[in-house]
Amino acid sequence: MQIKRILWATDGSIEAEEALKYAVLLAKEYSAEIVGIYISSTKIKNLYSDLYLLRKKLFNNLVKTDELNLEARFNSIKSKLRSQGLDFTSNILRGEASTRIINFAQSEKADLIVMGTRGHGLLDKVLIGSTTLKVLKKSKIPILAFKRREKKRPGIKNILVPIDVYEKKGSALEYATDLATVINARVFVVYSIRMVGHLYSIPSVLNELIRDSSKELIQRVEEIKVKRGLNSKKASDLRIKTKVLHGINPAVAITDYALARNIDLIVINTHSRGGIKKLVLGSTAENVIQSSHCSTLVIRP
Missing domain, CATH: 3.40.50.620 (HUPs)
Incomplete structure (x- = not known):
């Protein structure tokens, strides 16, 4: 088994950030590259789907702000991982999250997808029943569905x-x-x-x-x-x-x-x-x- 490219899918949540630590752990063991991906528009639409009076201009501004924040975060991650001898690239996409993640993972020839199993404070079963579960059902690439554990340092023993x-x-x-x-x-x-x-x-x-x-x-x-x-x-x-x-x-x-x-x-x-x-x-x-x-x-x- 070879792991040369790890796709880390983030939604900006704490769980996704913790999942990155496991992507880094495996990348070091396998000398693999990490590719970060963020689907911006899906997150915004989910948050504001009930606010039907939200103006298009405001919506677009929210999307752009969201993307700029994640771009800055990706740049920070890239600098940090480079200092550890790891390669990191990133992409910000729009569209339906699970479909974009699966298609992007295939196009990038990823060997492993790493995702968090919670996001935006939702219960585990809610998120696993949506984006993460859709990826689990359809992806032919192995998926590490990270679950956050309190006071547990990254490690697989x-x-x-x-x-x-x-x-x-x-x-x-x-x-x-x-x-x-x-x-x-x-x-x-x-x-x-x-x-x-x-x-x-x-x-x-x-x-x-x-x-x-x-x-x-x-x-x-x-x-x-x-x-x-x-x-x-x-x-x-x-x-x-x-x-x-x-x-x-x-x-x-x-x-x-x-x-x-x-x-x-x-x-x-x-x-x-x-x-x-x-x-x-x-x-x-x-x-x-x-x-x-x-x-x-x-x-x-």
Whole structure:
């Protein structure tokens, strides 16, 4: 896995500024370039959509002022990152935010998109249900959806990868192991069993399912090590733990485990073996993104 160009999408919020720190962290590890992007008109229209009497001249002035402020901010970032040996370029565009972000990321051949999961003081679920979720659904490029954590310094020491042992797509696990090798992080690989009535009533069936799933998890990890070309030295240095979880709601079991293990980043595929081709409301992937305490890196197989 190579990360040579990181697209940082900002809306001017505190969360977006914090997300930049993670873009910088990864850029240093991979010697990557950061490209900043800001969609100005969408923000203004959202803020003033109900003020139908707002004059066009005033609206245009607000847009221009907004763009000048962001241009100054981008210049400041460029100077700061240059002093750290990093390349930074920026672009201010207009239009529908998610569409412009996706198209620009593709045209710039970005390897990773970094976004904040909150903006303008809205609740997480509100924003994830709009711009960020639209990008997550449509983008073929991996997306790091940053979630701000109080008094938490930027860093990725523990990575969680929820997988389905009955699905052979290993994109998230491959990405996570490559990332962990570069940044020297620990990887926790989990499979969450959805509990139904007969599993509660027949403990022996659950225990057998846990044993079989545990074997599958270990086998998947070993297959990934071989596939990624990890020699014995690198394989021994790569710290991976496997765990089978169970609960009525797989997403809750995953996010609870993430919190208990002090996970910094969850790497997850965007759809399951059930045939879901994108993130949809109610899917395990989206529920994990919505309710997790930490950032998520979303991979589209």
